[in-house]
Structures are given as C-alpha cells and as structure tokens.
Amino acid sequence: MLYLLHKYKKLFVGNTYQFLFVHLCEVKGSKKYSTIRMELLGIKFAPLNVPLERRLQTLAAAAWLVTFTVGGIIDRHAAETGGRISPWARSWKWWKYLKDYFPLQCVKSDGAILDPNKNYLFGCFPHGVMPSGIFSLLNTNYGGFDEYFPHHERYLVTLSEQFMLPFSRELMLSLGGVASSVKSIEYILGKPGGGNVLGITVGGAKESLNSKPGIYRIVLRRRKGFVKLALRNGARLVPVFSFGQNDLFDQLDGPRLRRFQEALRKWIVIAPIIPIGRGFFQYSFGLIPRRHPVVTVVGKPIEMPKIEKPTQEDIDKYHTIFMEKLIELFEENKHKYLEEPESKKLTID
Template structure:
C-alpha cells in the first residue's frame, strides 16, 4: 500500500513561498517554452492582438543571432528577489576554491546535469548565490541549446539571465573576447546525462564529449571543473533501464527535440512522497582550480585526446578532494564516467 508522507499544515509563509518558487522553477523549465508558444499562437489566431504577436515574431527573427554574440544579460533580472526563495528552498550554495584572474576568459565545465541543473542555474544565471562577489570582474554565461532562444517570452528570460547558445560559434565568440572577463559555463553531459540522475549517484557523460576540449585548445582557454554536490538528490525518476521501451522512447524524443522527457519523482505542495517539485536537499556548487590549456589554433585529434585525458584526471582529483565535505557517504561515492 502506498504510504504518503504529508507536510505539516502549520508551515511558515516563508517556506511556502520557497516551495512555490521551486514549483515555478520546474514549470518554467519543463513547460514554459511550450506554454508561451501556445499563448502566442492563440493571441495570433483568436484575438485582435495578432498584429502585436507578429511584431514580436519579427523582433525574434531580427534578434535571432544575439544568443551567438554574447547574449543580453540584465543585472536587474539576475538580482530578482524571487531567486532568493529558490536558493533558500534547497538551499543552494556556491563555493570558490581558487581565485580567478578577471583579465582572462574561462570555460567552466559543470557536472552533473541532474534533472534541471538547478545548482548551475542558481550559481551562474542569477546573483542569488553571490557570483559577482566571489568572482569580481567575471560575467558568467550559462550556455544551452540554441532552440531555446526561438521560443517566445522564455527566450527573453534566458537572455536576461546571461544565457547564450551552446553552439561552437557562440562559445567561440565568448572564449575569444578581448580583455577577458567572461566565464562560459557548459554542462558537458547535456540532456542525455539526466537519464543517470538518481539520488546519491554521480554518473556523468564525458568520454565521448571532446568538442569543448577542441574549443579550449583553439582559444587557449583554461578549463575550470565545477561539481554540484547534491544535484542528483533533488529527484528520483521512473525506472527506465537501458534497453527498456520507455528508455527507447525517451532517447528518440531527446534526439529530435534536444530535451530528455524524464518522468520525475519529487514531492508535492502538501506531501513529500511524489510530485514534480524538487526535494529539499542542499546543493553545493563547487568551482575548482583552472587547468591551463596551451593555445593551438588547429589541434590534432591526438592533442585533443591528450588534453581530454588530462582534464578527466583533473576532474577526478577535484571530485575526490571535495566530496568529503559535501557527501554523506564519501567512501561509497564515486564519480562514474561514461
């Protein structure tokens, strides 16, 4: 028999607002683009505001390349008070382990993706965790799929938070900015990594991800390992082992749309047993020491492989050094690399 653990009826308003912020966060990421597109289509075909949506569509077309040219970050949006409720819900914390020279550009390589990359978003797409104070002079750009910047309304939110496209053109633009001061944040495993999201598990996709290494070599950009400890504890998911029909459907959907249709197991507003709201678990996003990369404008496959192996070793050493501070059973927790 299903046992449901209910939340206390007498809960402070502050905690209710935190839960609401986490729920809105999930809905925005999972359905925001689709809902906004549906709203725009409705206004276009069923109201007299069609001219307004056509103007907006023309603006999106005109503005389509901004995600490849550094984006359009807004300090006002990044400092919304609403983000502090999202931060305090888990809570989220950003940890610095080394100083970074603001006169240089960096490529932050973030792991794991988890279900929603909550730690990376809170740390690098908002100022709720104090990125500007920890890394003065650096402006973070959390990169994501270019298709997200074609969806109405949500594209404006993503751009305002400092996000840019994860295309080679976009990342090359950021990594080559004169004067430095840019931190490009790439979640290396991508959406495919979310299939491995299970509480207590740190299984990442890295072996076959080498494009970011080639970009770093072309621009001589230091690689900075970033691990969000606790990211995978926010959700469980419906069983979908490799080879199952559900996993096959999910893989095909991801290949077409770039989004992994995971069926999450979180909590609800008034109970803790199931639902789409992430669980209240602390997430520590730890930024490691940069690994220097020699500038080679046209690197060979062997050079890419050598730097890839060096970064893998650097990441493993960083994970092993930090896990004892943030994981409940560090001796049983390993970074599994696919």
C-alpha cells in the first residue's frame, strides 16, 4: 500500500499525500495480525487488513442491535406462556461471532449450584445500553450456561412492547424471550418440578440512562416486585453482575437532555438513549457497541420460602438480603474484571 501511495503521489492534492503517508506508516502490532492504523479529522478508521473473522464479528454485533430495535402477529399470547424456544435458533453461528466480538464470558462463583428441582430468578445488573452479557448467557447456546447449569431451561424477560414488533418478535420467542408481565413471570417461576431459570434486568430502561463507561449506577432500591414474585412462587433469587457491560457505549447526556429523556421514557416505555459506539470502518462514533470484554458472574442462590401472600415486611427482608449479596458479589469480583477497581463503586438508586 505504501508503495502504491508513493508511486501515485502526484494524484494527491496539497498535504494529503504527507498526511496519508505518515498515518499509514504508523503500524500497531498484534499477536494475531498487524494493523495499519488510519486517522482522519480525529476519526480512527478500521485498518484495511482486518481479518474476515473480525469483520463478521462486527457485523454480528451491528445486526444484533438492529434486530432487537426494529422488528407480532402469530400466537400473540406466546410471550406470556414461556415463548416457543428453538434450539436451532439459539445455535446459530451468528451468536458465536457476537460472543467473540467483545468477547463475552460467563463465570460461576463459588456456591453457585442450582438444584434441578427448583426454579430460579436471576436478578441481572447492570442493564447497560443493551444487556449483551446476559443475552448471550440465557438466549444463546454459546454463553456457557449449559456448561454450568445443564439441568435447567432458561428464559429472559424483556419489554412486553417489543413483542409487538414483527420479525424481531418471532426471533425473541425462539431464543427464550418472555414478556415483562406478572402473568409471564409467574408462568415460568410457578412451573411444577422446577428446572427453570428466568433472568430479569431489574433496572430496565431507567437504569440504561445511567450507562456510562467506568460508572456502575444501578436502579434497585425501590424495585421490589421481583422479590414479591419470587416469594409467591418459592423461587430462589440469584444475584448476577456483568462486569464491563457499561463500557460498550458512551452516550450524550446533560441535565436538560436527561429531563427530556425521562419524560419521554415514561411515555414510550423504551429509554430514548443517544448512544456513542463505533461504526463498521471507524472507532470514534456510531451505533455498533465497542469491543470490550464483558464477564457475567453468577452469584450464590438465596434461599427463599414460598409465601402465597407475602407481607411488606417479608418483601423488604429479602430485598435487603438480595442487595447485600449483590454488593458482596460486586466487591469480590471487581478486582478481577475491572480496571482501576479501587475507584469503582456500586451505586444503588
């Protein structure tokens, strides 16, 4: 490339030749391959010699975002009765490309043993702009769930409104997505015989507005409905935390913008985030998530009694226990999976 640039330098106007020559000479080494870094007007462009495997990973990450934001018609109640899981859809190679793009990893903490005869509710944090870690773990066959918990079926709660979108609705049902309604959640947690895991991103859309690189601010203190449903069905609660989840996107923010976003969120349910990621061929801006490792750590289950009509005192008691276990999980693992862990604190709103 440098040879061709030098041979045809007369074709370039002004200082363009010198600019390109300097930046093309700036070579950055890698264990797998060498990249030629290019930068123009502050935009960092992807090297031309990136391997096809990495290009496919980037494409998978972009398609994942588009699929679940642009989307039913068929069996409209399926989202409230466990969906209709397709092992074939969960095994698409596409999801492996997505996993390897970041990459995504699941880790089981000591004591994280699931009884095959019990149902479990995974309380997952943080939501991030999009919860890639818990999606890979529960909705695909590449996240490591079956390796650690082979005797359980898995589901993930998502916004009920998303099941009104064509195409993406059908895909979500095939992957184990279920609606975020009391009926839907109790259908899974109340299944006789156990052997089911339901994941829920408790902070939801409100928490996604807090998603910023290096910041772990979650929405949990007043959200107690999931604890009530676990008690009513005798399902065990499990704290789950995805380290690195908030580093995949930055977002535009500011006091006025935040007030507008909060008002709009209450109206349309979905968080109106303005994400800052990367593009297909440059790293400075775009809607594709950035490459950053995400490690999802599954904590130790919390023993829960079955109380058909739990009192507020019952709910508060186990909600407090869950918060304590979640903080404990964060503090025990941040030194393993976060940069500058001493400066990282878990803030609970």
